[in-house]
Amino acid sequence: MDSNGFFGNWGGAYIPEVLHQTFQELKKEYDRCRKDPAFWQEYLTLMSTYSCRPTPLTYAENLTRHFGGAQIYIKREDLNHTGAHKANNVMGQGLLVKRMGKKRVIAETGAGQHGMATATMAAKFGLDCTIYMGEEDVMRQRPNVFWMEKMGATVVPVTDGSRTLKDAINEAFRDWVTNVDDTHYVFGTACGPAPFPEMVAWFQSIIGIEAAEQIIQYHHKMPKRVYACVGGGSNAMGIFKRFLDEDGIELVGVEAGGHGAESGAHAIRLSSPDASPGVAQGYKTMFLQDDDGQMKLTHSVAAGLDYVGVSPILSDHWENKRVRFESATDTEVMQALDLTMRLEGIIPALESSHAFAGAFREVGQLSKDDAIIINQSGRGDKDIFTIAHAFEDPSWKKFIIDRGREYSNS
Amino acid sequence: MKLEQQLRNKLKEKDILLMTHIVLGYPSLDVNREIIRQMVGNGVDCIEMQIPFSEPMADGPVILKANQDALATGTKVEDCFQFAAEMARTHEIPFLFMTYYNIIFKYGEEAFIKRAAEIGIHGFIIPDLPPEMGKTFLALADKYNLALILIYAPTSTDARMEELDRHANGFIYCVARRGVTGKKSAFDHDFDNYLARCRAATQLPLAVGFGIQSKEDIDALRGKADMAVIGSRTIQLVETEGAEAVGPFIAGLR
Ligand SMILES: Cc1ncc(COP(=O)(O)O)c(C=O)c1O
Numbered sequence: 001m002d003s004n005g006f007f008g009n010w011g012g013a014y015i016p017e018v019l020h021q022t023f024q025e026l027k028k029e030y031d032r033c034r035k036d037p038a039f040w041q042e043y044l045t046l047m048s049t050y051s052c053r054p055t056p057l058t059y060a061e062n063l064t065r066h067f068g069g070a071q072i073y074i075k076r077e078d079l080n081h082t083g084a085h086k087a088n089n090v091m092g093q094g095l096l097v098k099r100m101g102k103k104r105v106i107a108e109t110g111a112g113q114h115g116m117a118t119a120t121m122a123a124k125f126g127l128d129c130t131i132y133m134g135e136e137d138v139m140r141q142r143p144n145v146f147w148m149e150k151m152g153a154t155v156v157p158v159t160d161g162s163r164t165l166k167d168a169i170n171e172a173f174r175d176w177v178t179n180v181d182d183t184h185y186v187f188g189t190a191c192g193p194a195p196f197p198e199m200v201a202w203f204q205s206i207i208g209i210e211a212a213e214q215i216i217q218y219h220h221k222m223p224k225r226v227y228a229c230v231g232g233g234s235n236a237m238g239i240f241k242r243f244l245d246e247d248g249i250e251l252v253g254v255e256a257g258g259h260g261a262e263s264g265a266h267a268i269r270l271s272s273p274d275a276s277p278g279v280a281q282g283y284k285t286m287f288l289q290d291d292d293g294q295m296k297l298t299h300s301v302a303a304g305l306d307y308v309g310v311s312p313i314l315s316d317h318w319e320n321k322r323v324r325f326e327s328a329t330d331t332e333v334m335q336a337l338d339l340t341m342r343l344e345g346i347i348p349a350l351e352s353s354h355a356f357a358g359a360f361r362e363v364g365q366l367s368k369d370d371a372i373i374i375n376q377s378g379r380g381d382k383d384i385f386t387i388a389h390a391f392e393d394p395s396w397k398k399f400i401i402d403r404g405r406e407y408s409n410s
Numbered sequence: 411m412k413l414e415q416q417l418r419n420k421l422k423e424k425d426i427l428l429m430t431h432i433v434l435g436y437p438s439l440d441v442n443r444e445i446i447r448q449m450v451g452n453g454v455d456c457i458e459m460q461i462p463f464s465e466p467m468a469d470g471p472v473i474l475k476a477n478q479d480a481l482a483t484g485t486k487v488e489d490c491f492q493f494a495a496e497m498a499r500t501h502e503i504p505f506l507f508m509t510y511y512n513i514i515f516k517y518g519e520e521a522f523i524k525r526a527a528e529i530g531i532h533g534f535i536i537p538d539l540p541p542e543m544g545k546t547f548l549a550l551a552d553k554y555n556l557a558l559i560l561i562y563a564p565t566s567t568d569a570r571m572e573e574l575d576r577h578a579n580g581f582i583y584c585v586a587r588r589g590v591t592g593k594k595s596a597f598d599h600d601f602d603n604y605l606a607r608c609r610a611a612t613q614l615p616l617a618v619g620f621g622i623q624s625k626e627d628i629d630a631l632r633g634k635a636d637m638a639v640i641g642s643r644t645i646q647l648v649e650t651e652g653a654e655a656v657g658p659f660i661a662g663l664r
Contacts, residue, residue, distance in 0.1 A: 293516030
């Protein structure tokens with residue numbers, strides 16, 4: 001990253017003047033923390049005592065046999081406290097908030113996992129907490145809304161625009177410019193104005209650091225490929241960062257193909273002709289936008305991947321070809337999820353299932369002596385309504401109807 | 411004539427100037443035309459025309475909704491240019507484009523600035539383009555004799571204000587408070603201190619905006635600022651009472 005927050009041609013900090021000073025302070029504090037080994041140690045201790053770090057690397061023996069190619073390892077970010085990699089970033093920023101002495105945190109959330117992690121951190125650190133969430137996502141991710149509220153956060157449904165993640169981000173910025181003095185915006189992914197992309201990727205880099213050690217321990221050499229899903233790009237950068245300088249390791253990001261690349265209903269920013277360079281939400285990256293520069297509607301079965309932009313760090317790695325980008329459709333994702341549940345007894349989040357779908361497509365072509373790592377960014381519990389609906393499960397439907405009837409009679 | 415000089419000439423006759431804001435295409439370009447006619451006819455000195463953007467991060471609910479509605483009815487950047495050209499031809503006062511940086515970036519910086527100069531626009535207000543990010547934009551605006559209006563906020567330090575002043579042109583837009591457009595501002599003691607800091611940091615004319623809604627607000631600025639900016643209030647007025655209400659409202663502000 002250069003001094004203006006650019007990664008090659010991407011990034012920067014296109015922020016309203018009222019936030020200038022706050023960003024100066026944030027940058028200063030972040031720089032101080034990065035240079036202080038004691039800070040990282042404090043972070044590791046917190047993550048190993050409060051979350052479940054190091055998360056395991058699971059050898060997926062049955063999936064490996066099923067595909068007959070490279071050995072499949074799964075990095076289990078789903079076993080983090082609150083059920084996703086989001087906890088890594090949030091706890092790191094929580095330590096920063098404590099140092100900066102702010103009393104209140106706000107956050108945006110798509111799938112609800114980041115909101116959930118932020119509400120958890122706020123409860124633990126005794127901070128006021130407001131979470132902005134698109135109205136559409138509030139409907140899709142009801143279980144997470146319930147937990148956030150139970151942990152004392154205020155969840156504000158956002159009714160503007162597409163009523164999804166990008167609109168929640170705009171609303172969180174509106175709150176921040178109003179309450180700069182006492183509030184920190186816990187940005188949820190490796191996007192937004194500098195230093196957020198770099199800072200979030202730094203906290204998430206713990207995933208790849210652990211995974212590299214674990215794969216050497218079990219497989220005695222580095223993996224051939226590493227797969228991660230890409231919404232904003234934080235779990236992907238988290239696992240990729242450690243491997244970026246290792247020659248011969250292919251890094252693969254899997255975006256949300258929605259109803260298909262040709263359908264117009266997807267969130268493919270880096271492997272799609274519908275995207276182009278732009279500047280919005282405070283940074284320069286590849287956006288799904290029209291010729292005038294207006295952002296387009298996106299679609300994915302996974303709320304956490306349904307975003308118009310992508311990490312500027314990933315745009316840079318796309319441009320310099322260090323990371324290969326693929327996409328998986330909603331249908332492929334449901335199939336990958338189904339297979340993983342049946343063969344391994346593991347329930348990946350719909351977001352993470354994109355990484356599985358991308359890997360399953362290719363793993364058979366690799367040698368049995370090689371290994372791949374799939375980053376399971378989160379667990380699928382939050383998606384139970386969406387998944388049951390997609391599988392058209394009759395007994396689940398009956399359960400919902402019965403419950404509904406019970407409530408409407410009471 | 412350059413923007414600063416135009417404003418200074420007007421300031422010889424008036425103790426405070428008025429700048430108003432409209433969102434192009436909201437509720438329609440036809441209504442915009444009538445609103446501008448009423449504004450100019452009743453003594454508005456400068457108008458910022460907002461080219462709608464899908465993500466207006468610095469705007470509050472009223473202007474946000476206006477942006478979304480303008481886009482929903484199909485307003486294109488090309489329509490905005492054609493309309494702006496007509497306004498600049500028709501009315502004597504300076505017009506500015508207000509928009510977010512992506513609109514300009516996507517059009518092409520130089521193409522956008524060149525065309526704005528050709529149709530008689532005087533400058534730009536781009537809330538998400540601080541000078542650090544706008545080095546090429548500032549150089550091009552200079553080349554075409556247009557002003558990129560820079561912004562002071564209550565959170566700006568004295569050093570930051572002086573730094574902004576080094577890049578500034580036309581006038582300085584002082585945001586009256588933390589937050590987004592639309593809410594009422596308190597013109598209290600803190601505010602006076604802030605304005606005094608703004609005054610000390612630059613020789614350029616000072617415009618004050620965010621939350622100015624009434625004659626009392628404008629009276630409170632007399633002698634302290636050179637221009638008052640009225641944004642959300644006229645949009646609300648058009649919604650509740652129609653475009654005809656704008657003229658009398660503006661006339662009542664002096
Ligand atoms: C489980 C899970 N995975 C992935 C993502 C996408 O985020 P990112 O691309 O920043 O990792 C989310 C976002 O909500 C998520 O909840």
